[in-house]
Structure formats: structure tokens, C-alpha cells
Amino acid sequence: MPSEPRYRGDILKGNTLTLILTLLGEQPMYGYAIAKEVERRSEGALRFRQGLLYPALHQLEREGLVESEWVSSPEGPRRKYYQLTRKGRREAAALRRRWEAFSQVVNQVLAGGAKSD
Amino acid sequence: MTSIGAYLDRVCHRLRANPAAVEDVREELRAHLGELIKEYQRAGVSRPEAIQIALQEFGEAQAIRGWLDQVHQGDPWWVLRLKGLGTGMLLGAMLATVLTLAAPLQPLMGRLWLESGGELGRAQATLNGLLVGGVAGLVCAGGRRFYAAWLLGSLAWLVEYLVYWVQSIAAGMPVPDGGLGMMNAVLLAPVVGGFFALAVGAGTAALLRVLGRLRPEVR
Numbered sequence: 620m621p622s623e624p625r626y627r628g629d630i631l632k633g634n635t636l637t638l639i640l641t642l643l644g645e646q647p648m649y650g651y652a653i654a655k656e657v658e659r660r661s662e663g664a665l666r667f668r669q670g671l672l673y674p675a676l677h678q679l680e681r682e683g684l685v686e687s688e689w690v691s692s693p694e695g696p697r698r699k700y701y702q703l704t705r706k707g708r709r710e711a712a713a714l715r716r717r718w719e720a721f722s723q724v725v726n727q728v729l730a731g732g733a734k735s736d
Numbered sequence: 737m738t739s740i741g742a743y744l745d746r747v748c749h750r751l752r753a754n755p756a757a758v759e760d761v762r763e764e765l766r767a768h769l770g771e772l773i774k775e776y777q778r779a780g781v782s783r784p785e786a787i788q789i790a791l792q793e794f795g796e797a798q799a800i801r802g803w804l805d806q807v808h809q810g811d812p813w814w815v816l817r818l819k820g821l822g823t824g825m826l827l828g829a830m831l832a833t834v835l836t837l838a839a840p841l842q843p844l845m846g847r848l849w850l851e852s853g854g855e856l857g858r859a860q861a862t863l864n865g866l867l868v869g870g871v872a873g874l875v876c877a878g879g880r881r882f883y884a885a886w887l888l889g890s891l892a893w894l895v896e897y898l899v900y901w902v903q904s905i906a907a908g909m910p911v912p913d914g915g916l917g918m919m920n921a922v923l924l925a926p927v928v929g930g931f932f933a934l935a936v937g938a939g940t941a942a943l944l945r946v947l948g949r950l951r952p953e954v955r
Binding site: 651668669670671674681695696697698699 | 747760761763764765766767768770771772774793794795796797799800803804806807808
């Protein structure tokens with residue numbers, strides 16, 4: 620049974636797309652695998668209502684950032700795999716840069732501000 | 737205790753997306769839930785309990801439905817059905833008219849028992865095209881329950897006609913209308929039988945809803 624997550628809901632809302640696009644940038648994945656991978660990498664600290672992944676994935680698909688394909692699975696029902704399109708790769712890179720810049724600024728503030736020369 | 741089917745029904749209930757997309761969503765979510773349930777079962781939880789935990793973990797059906805609805809933003813279900821009906825009727829009538837007017841097709845039309853000569857023949861062919869095309873369009877725009885109700889009604893109508901036909905032959909009476917009668921029966925089965933079945937299905941769904949046994953509308 621999974622432990623209680625430390626971050627859930629709102630804090631994830633703005634960053635869900637960044638997480639999804641980053642994971643899909645590494646390899647094609649299906650919904651369950653995406654949810655599990657986020658949990659695994661964050662050691663259970665990040666967890667979202669898994670059903671809410673799908674509106675996000677479908678939105679990304681409508682925007683042409685990901686494309687999907689049904690693939691049969693030997694372990695059970697077929698799975699719908701998502702992978703980044705070229706546009707999606709550009710967007711993933713941009714989101715990542717934005718996140719890194721943002722977290723750097725936040726860290727700067729938490730550390731007491733940028734050193735003036 | 738919520739079942740997976742009831743949960744998925746709530747997620748997909750009147751989702752404004754085309755029926756194929758709704759079926760796609762249903763299958764995708766069902767597959768995900770299946771994996772979650774297996775995961776909890778592997779951790780030693782009983783299946784009924786695993787289902788409840790998985791559904792809770794998955795999120796509130798209404799919330800997921802709301803987000804999916806916003807993303808897909810298709811037409812309401814009844815507009816989809818109307819579109820299907822209208823498009824099907826138009827295509828059916830056009831096809832029937834072309835078939836009856838095209839001279840090289842006359843021998844083929846005769847073989848298919850479609851009366852094509854004269855104004856009455858053309859009018860009947862166009863009417864059949866309207867009806868069958870409309871039914872086909874409606875079915876194409878419908879969901880799973882809709883197909884099932886339609887199919888059952890159509891089959892019932894066909895069986896009833898066949899029984900009548902066999903009874904007539906067995907009693908030594910003339911076969912009603914011969915091949916043309918059979919052709920008309922086949923064409924009318926989805927219209928008469930299908931509509932009847934839908935009416936019964938919709939009535940039952942409404943009654944069950946009144947009785948508090950949640951069943952979405954026949955789709």
C-alpha cells in the first residue's frame with residue numbers, strides 16, 4: 620500500500636504538464652506507468668489523483684504536443700502509449716528551462732537574495 | 737460499494753465527445769484501473785477492497801468527467817445523434833436516388849428487388865434510403881447501449897417476420913409479398929424494431945433512475 624504523499628493537488632497542478640512532458644521525452648509511456656514513475660522518482664512524495672492524468676494527456680494530444688497509439692500487452696488489456704511530437708519536445712525543453720529559472724530564483728530568495736557583486 | 741463499470745459510467749456520462757472517443761476514454765481508464773487493482777492485490781489486499789482503494793486513488797468521477805468534458809468540448813449527446821440522423825438520411829436518400837436514376841444499374845437494382853421504374857418506384861427507393869440512411873447515421877452516432885438496444889429490436893422484428901413467413905408457407909398460404917416483402921422487412925427491421933427497442937430502453941432507464949438505481953440514459 621502506498622504511503623501518504625507529501626505534495627498533492629494544488630502544488631502539482633501547475634507542474635503536472637512539465638512532469639508528463641519530461642517523462643514522455645525519455646520514452647513512450649502509458650498513463651499508469653507515468654503515474655508510477657512520478658511516484659517512484661519522488662519516492663512517493665509526489666502523487667496526484669491518477670484519473671486526472673487523462674484530461675492532461677488528452678489536452679496535450681489536442682494541442683499536438685503528444686501523440687498516442689494503442690499497443691497490445693501480453694499482461695492484459697491493451698495500453699495507450701503516448702509519445703512526444705516534435706512540437707512537444709520543444710515545449711518540454713521550454714518548460715524545463717522555465718522551471719529551472721523559476722526554482723533558481725526561488726532558491727535565491729530563500730537564501731537571502733542575490734549577492735550584489 | 738462502487739463497481740468499476742458504474743464508476744466509468746459516471747466518468748463518461750454525457751461526455752461531449754464523439755462516441756468513438758468516449759469508448760476510447762472508457763477503455764483507457766479501465767486498463768489503468770485494472771493495473772492499479774492488480775497492484776493492490778499483489779500487496780495482499782482482497783479484490784473488492786482493492787477496487788475501492790483503486791477508485792479512491794483514481795479520483796472523484798465527477799471531477800474527471802468535468803475535466804475531460806472541458807478538454808474534448810464536443811457536441812451534447814443529442815446534437816451528435818441528430819447530426820448522425822440527418823447526415824445518414826441525406827446520404828441514404830442521395831444514394832437511393834442515384835441508384836434508381838442510373839440506367840446501367842437497372843439490372844442490378846432488379847436483382848436486389850428494388851423497384852426502380854416509374855415515379856412510385858423512385859419515391860419508395862428514396863424513402864427506403866431516408867429510413868435506412870437515418871438509422872445507419874443514428875447508429876454511427878450512438879454509444880454502446882444504444883447499439884445493443886437497436887440490434888436487439890431489429891433482430892426481434894426480423895425473427896417475428898420470419899416466423900410469420902414460415903407459418904404462411906406451412907399453412908399453404910401464399911408467401912406474403914415474396915422477395916420484395918422480405919427485402920422490405922430487412923430494411924424496416926432497424927427502423928421499426930430499433931425504434932421500439934429504444935423507446936423501451938429509454939423508459940426503463942427513466943424508471944430505474946426514478947427508483948434510485950442509477951442508470952444513465954440509453955446511449
